[in-house]
Amino acid sequence: MDEKDREKLERIIDDRKKAHQYLVSKGSRVYRTFLDLEKEAFSSGNLEKKYKELVALGISIVINCESCIEWHTAQALKAGASEEQVLEAIEVGIEMGGGPATVSSRFALKALEYHGGKK
Template structure:
């Protein structure tokens, strides 16, 4: 992983903190979104880690780097293994075809970033 990748991940984290200012500005829409997000990713019939891995596959397809940074971190926090996350990335590649390999490369950088921090 190079310095540009680390800086990119850090910028995504910083931008997310800035975006969360909506929450402190009493945005009902944003509060509703955060509430929905918490409910969506809570344990139910599917454990949180599996839901996070579904989100990783979708994030590959839609090429959402911010989503990948968040959901890989949350999958790891929820007990997902490296091999499980890689399989979720592979599902995204298969569902998204060739263009999804670009997002998959970024997802692998994010996984490595968090593994190096541990």
């Protein structure tokens, strides 16, 4: 991974953390409700958490949300998804989103590498 890509990913992570800390420090009820929804939606149920994160990764590629791509890649790996499972989720995102999703998938591959995929 080149330094520019690493810096971009680290900036996305840093920006998300700062925004999170700010909203929590301000006591945002809407944000707290969103965090509760996220916690419930991604908790293991009939689908294990890693599969929910892989679904979210595919959706993130289709909507071209780089912050979402980075987050759900990291969370899928943390929840036990393999590199191969992440790659398949990326491929599903490409299929569902067509040509524009191939652009998002390139960022997803960088996020996978950043979070521990093969170099």
